Amino acid sequence: MKKYILIYLLLILFLFYTNGFYTYFYFEKEDIIEDFGEFSISKYPYNYDSVFLVTVDDVSYYTDPEKLRRFLEYLREKNVTPTLFVIPLHAGKDVTDNPELIRVLKEYDVEVAQHGYMHKEKEFKSKSYDEQIEMIKKGREILEKNFKIYGFRAPGFYHNFETSRALRDLGFTYESEMSVFDSFYIHYILQIPYTVHGRVFMTHSLESSVEIPENAWTPKMKEFADWWLYRKNLIVNYKINGDDLYIYLSDYKKGLTIGLRKNYRVHIICGKELEYERKGNIIIL
């Protein structure tokens, strides 16, 4: 019996250690309300069933621009705009010193996000808040010579709470470092997990084949993050008056999709009455 206790203890310690697994004990669960009885409000815009985000890691000064171009062309044909996590200063080389690579990134209008600072192993994991602020700022400065940066992923996914706090305080929109569950949550800032079979496809290879689920939305991560935060914070009230359904929204974003249970005449109000498109019982703002 005793030896099993030791094994369990080691297993628990291992889980705590890997990829900041411990943060899952603190996370705020995905709690977007979809069902309002008389109608539902979809999680995703434009009546999409799901989301599918493609992210590429370890793009740096050393990335072959031609190889990257071929991969981006392949994704473009699939109607996906990926998010590329770029290493600002890889093995002493500043990414901006590869102008051809920068040109390709701009041409394909991808989202560039920050992948650590120098991509050293566990670069952020055991660092203090102040140290991380410094490193994140230095890396972002390099990338912001060419791109506006909203997202962050620590090298090897090694991060801690101070990473999240630093990112929030530096005005980032999201981070992406977890892999255990396919769940979006906020701990200081929005955490978008990376997965291989879930809603976020992560690859290091510029040759991988990407299978996109049917009727999935495929935006850049920043676009998704903005949407998710909107959707999470949205407050909905309604009242019914005979055949009229009045839906009151605390905030408005184009693409919000409402499914009706009955054939109501619908009035959507956010400050003023909003226009919408209707197909049968589906309404899209």
Ligand SMILES: [Zn+2]
């Ligand atoms: Zn990496």
